[in-house]
Amino acid sequence: MxxxxxxxxxxxxxxxxxxxxxxxxxxxxxxxxxxxxxxxxxxxxxxxxxxxxxxxxxxxxxxxxxxxxxxxxxxxxxxxxxxxxxxxxxxxxxxxxxxxxxxSPYQMxxxxxxxxRGERHECYAITEEDAGSDVDAIKATARRDGDDYILNGEKWHVTSANHADHFIFQAKIADGPHKGAHCLFFVDQGTPGVSILRTPAYTHNYAAHHPIYRFENVRVPARNRIGEEGDGMGFTYDWFRYERIGIAARCCGAAARLIEEATAFAKERIAFGQPISNYQAVQFMLADSVTELWAARLMTYRTAEEVDAKVDVKVSHAQCSIAKLYASEVANKIADRAVQIFGGRGYMRENVAERFYRELRVDRIWEG
CATH class of the missing domain: 1.10.540.10 (Acyl-CoA dehydrogenase/oxidase, N-terminal domain)
Known part of the structure; x- marks a missing residue:
C-alpha cells in the first residue's frame, strides 16, 4: 500500500x-x-x-x-x-x-x-533520577553569579554523550525574579565540575552510550545561556515534538522490516508438510501487523504534513505525541509477533526479530 x-x-x-x-x-x-x-x-x-x-x-x-x-x-x-x-x-x-x-550570534x-557542519556534536542533559517525562520535576539549578552561572545537578540517560563534545544542560533558575523557571545552557565537555558517574548497560547494543553525569558548581559564562531565563521549557518542548515524530517514523520502518522478514520466512518454513504461511495463526498475525503499520504510517505522514502546513503549535504537539504513542506500541506488538513466527530462530541475537524485540521497547519510553 x-x-x-x-x-x-x-x-x-x-x-x-x-x-x-x-x-x-x-x-x-x-x-x-x-x-x-x-x-x-x-x-x-x-x-x-x-x-x-x-x-x-x-x-x-x-x-x-x-x-x-x-x-x-x-x-x-x-x-x-x-x-x-x-x-x-x-x-x-x-x-x-x-x-x-x-x-545568539556567538552561540551560532x-x-x-x-x-x-558535523565538526561538533551535542547531547542533551535533561533527564534526572526522579524526573523523566515530568521535566518540571528536575532538581538541577542555575544560580547567577556576576557574569556567570553556577550549575549543579545530576543527569541520567545522556544519550550519545560519549560521542559529544558539549552538553545542552537544563536547569531551574535558583533565585531572582525568574526563580524556578527553566533555562538551557551550552556546557563544553571537560568544563571543571563535570564528571561522569557511570555508564549503565542497557537492553540494546548501541555504540552511543547513555551515561550518568554530575555537574558540581560548574561555572559557565552568561553568554552560554540559550535564550532568556524561563525560555528553557519551550525549547525542550520544541525538541520533543521533533524527536517524537522521528521516533514514530523509525518505528514504522522497523515494523515494515519485521513484516517483510517474517513474511519471507513464513513462506519458506515448512511445518507438517506445508509452509507455515498457509496456517491461519500466522496469517492473522501478519494481517494484523500490516493493518496496524498502515494506520501508524498514515498517522505519522499526516502529522508531518500538518507540521509543514504550520498548524497551531499546541495541535502539533498533541499530534506528534499521538503518532509517537501509537507507532511505538504498534512496532512493539509486531516485533513480538515476528519473534513468534520465527520460533526458536526469533530468540537468537543474530535474528532481526530478536534485536528489534529488545530495541523497540525504549521507543515507548524516551522523549516522553
Missing part, C-alpha cells in the same frame, strides 16, 4: 532505502556481537556515503548549510533509517532546528554552525 508522496519525498525514500539495505544492514550482526561497534573504517564510510547522498542536517535550512527538507521528507527518511538495528542508522548529523532561532558560531 502506497501513500501519495510528492516526487521529492519519493526520491529520498528510494535513495535512503538503497543506502540502508546495501550499506547498513550488512553490519547488523557484527555490531550486535561487538557491543554495537563496527570497524572505524566502516563507520567512517557510512558517514561519508550518507553525506554523499545528501543525508546531512536534514532539518536545517539551506541558508544555514543544511538540506532544508520538509518534515514529510524527513519522516520518509527516518522511516527508512528505522529499518536497521543497533543504531547503525545514526550515521548522519541533524542539528535540532529550534537552535537556529534560539541561539561557537556551537551551532560547527554542529551543522
Amino acid at each position: 502506497s501513500y501519495p508522496l510528492p516526487p521529492s519525498a519519493r526520491a529520498w525514500q528510494e535513495k535512503v532505502r538503497r543506502f540502508v539495505r546495501e550499506e547498513l544492514i550488512p553490519w547488523e550482526v557484527h555490531a550486535e556481537m561487538n557491543n554495537g561497534e563496527i570497524p572505524k573504517e566502516a563507520r567512517d564510510g557510512h558517514f561519508r556515503k550518507a553525506r554523499e547522498i545528501g543525508l546531512h542536517a536534514i532539518s536545517v535550512p539551506k541558508e544555514h548549510g543544511g538540506a532544508g527538507l520538509s518534515m514529510l521528507e524527513q519522516v520518509v527518511i527516518q522511516e527508512e533509517i528505522g529499518k536497521v538495528t543497533n543504531a547503525l542508522g545514526w550515521c548522519y548529523h541533524s542539528t535540532p532546528p529550534w537552535m537556529l532561532d534560539a541561539c 558560531e561557537t556551537w551551532v554552525k560547527p554542529n551543522v
